[in-house]
Amino acid sequence: MKKIAFQGRRGAYSESAAYHLFGNDIEVVPMDTFEQIFQGIETGAVDGGAIPIENSTAGSIYDNYDLLYKWRHPIVGEVKLQISHSLCALPGAKLADLKEVLSHPQGLAQCSRFFGRNPKIKSTAFYDTAGSAEEVAKRGDKTVGAIASAYAGKFYGLDILAEGIENLPGVNFTRFYAIQKTANPLPETGTIKTTLLFMLSDSGKSGALHAALGCFAKRDLNLTRIESRPHPDRPWEYIFHLSFEGSPKDPAVIEALEELQSYCDFVYRLGSFREGTTEKLSY
Numbered sequence: 001m002k003k004i005a006f007q008g009r010r011g012a013y014s015e016s017a018a019y020h021l022f023g024n025d026i027e028v029v030p031m032d033t034f035e036q037i038f039q040g041i042e043t044g045a046v047d048g049g050a051i052p053i054e055n056s057t058a059g060s061i062y063d064n065y066d067l068l069y070k071w072r073h074p075i076v077g078e079v080k081l082q083i084s085h086s087l088c089a090l091p092g093a094k095l096a097d098l099k100e101v102l103s104h105p106q107g108l109a110q111c112s113r114f115f116g117r118n119p120k121i122k123s124t125a126f127y128d129t130a131g132s133a134e135e136v137a138k139r140g141d142k143t144v145g146a147i148a149s150a151y152a153g154k155f156y157g158l159d160i161l162a163e164g165i166e167n168l169p170g171v172n173f174t175r176f177y178a179i180q181k182t183a184n185p186l187p188e189t190g191t192i193k194t195t196l197l198f199m200l201s202d203s204g205k206s207g208a209l210h211a212a213l214g215c216f217a218k219r220d221l222n223l224t225r226i227e228s229r230p231h232p233d234r235p236w237e238y239i240f241h242l243s244f245e246g247s248p249k250d251p252a253v254i255e256a257l258e259e260l261q262s263y264c265d266f267v268y269r270l271g272s273f274r275e276g277t278t279e280k281l282s283y
Contacts, residue, residue: 002022002025002026002027002047002048003027003045003046003047003048004018004022004026004027004029004046004047004049004050005018005029005036005040005041005046005048005049006018006030006031006037006049006050006051007031007032007034007036007051007128008031008127008128008129008130008131009030009130009133010028010130010152010155011148011149011151011152011153011155011156012129012131012149012152013052013081013083013129013149013174013281014050014051014176015028015050016081016149016281017050017079017081017174017176018050020079020279021050021078021079021176021178022048022050029046034051034063034064034067035063037049037179038067038070038179041179041180041181042071042073042181047180047181048076048179048180048181049073049178049179049180050177050178051067051179052064052106052174052176053175054225055106055172055173055175056171057109057110057166057167057168057171058106058109060227061106062229065227066232068179068197068241068270069229069232069241070232072268073179073180073181074179074181074182074183074184074270075177075178075179075270075273076178076183076184076273077177077273077274078175078176078177078193078273078276079176079178079276080173080176080276080277081173081174081175081176081278081279081280081281082170082172082278082279083110083166083173083174084149084150084163084164084169084172084281085103085107085111085129085147085149085165085172086147086148086149086150086160086161086164086165087101087145087146087147087161087162087165088133088146088148088152088153088156088159088160088161089136089144089145089146089158090137090141090158090159091157091158091159092142092159093143093145093161095118095162097143098121098144098145099144100121100122100123100124100143100145101115101121101123101144101145101146101147102124102125102126102132102144102145102146102147103123103126103129103132103146103147103148104125104126104131104132105125107132107148108123108147110166111147111165111167112167113167114165129146129147129149129152130148130152130155132146132147133146133148133153133155134152134156136156136158137156137157145161147165151281173278183271186248186249186272187273187274189274190275191275192245192247192272192273192274192275193224193243193244193245193272193274193275194243194244194245194247194248194253194269194272195243195271196240196241196242196243196244196257196267197240197241197242197266198240198264198266198267199231199238199240199265200212200263200265201264203237203238208263209240211263212240212260213226215256215260215263216256219256221244221245221246221252221253222244222245222246223242223244224243225241225242225243226240226241228240228241248272257269
């Protein structure tokens with residue numbers, strides 16, 4: 001049985017993503033930080049991990065972009081999980097009782113309109129959504145609530161005061177990657193996505209990024225995502241994370257990557273995998 005790590009506590013959205021990405025026959029391993037997931041994979045303490053990479057309303061999870069560059073563990077799959085946030089509190093508590101609500105910063109950002117409608121409630125960042133539900137249960141204070149999944153709230157014995165409190169109910173999604181120590185064989189069917197890291201050789205030159213991206217445009221390769229992150233050791237220079245539709249075995253992709261090398265200090269393929277499906281939260 002594979003050991004699959006996720007950041008947070010039992011009931012976290014990432015736990016559900018782990019099952020979608022690696023199947024039900026796994027042992028889930030909660031970790032306190034994203035870096036511990038990467039460390040666990042590196043040392044062999046776990047076989048893989050499920051990490052969030054971006055949310056459709058709150059944007060990128062930058063920590064994981066930076067950790068993918070640092071550790072370079074292969075991406076072997078993805079899933080887009082529909083997220084629904086619930087307001088959880090101790091049994092018997094009511095909305096009018098709440099003075100403070102805990103959640104992960106992403107959860108708070110995704111529910112900012114709730115706090116706009118309830119200005120007397122203080123939003124407090126916590127390290128994890130499910131962990132915030134666990135913390136509320138531990139504190140035993142009816143004036144403190146949590147934003148987490150309904151599953152997490154019930155897991156820790158809390159009442160659900162409201163469901164679907166995210167800013168855009170029904171259209172709030174988080175993309176998760178599956179990562180592990182070694183890459184899987186390339187999928188034989190379905191749309192293949194490839195994710196790269198690259199750094200431009202002359203980023204100060206006018207049109208340098210345009211020329212690099214042109215390697216894909218001229219070959220009709222569809223770019224699905226680009227993100228720039230500061231280089232950890234070279235001020236004002238950037239690492240680009242690029243995703244596109246295409247297999248590294250395709251002649252057009254081979255040509256594009258060969259040309260890209262001419263514009264870059266380095267190009268590194270993080271993974272090629274079947275495009276992820278969109279799923280609802282489940283356990």
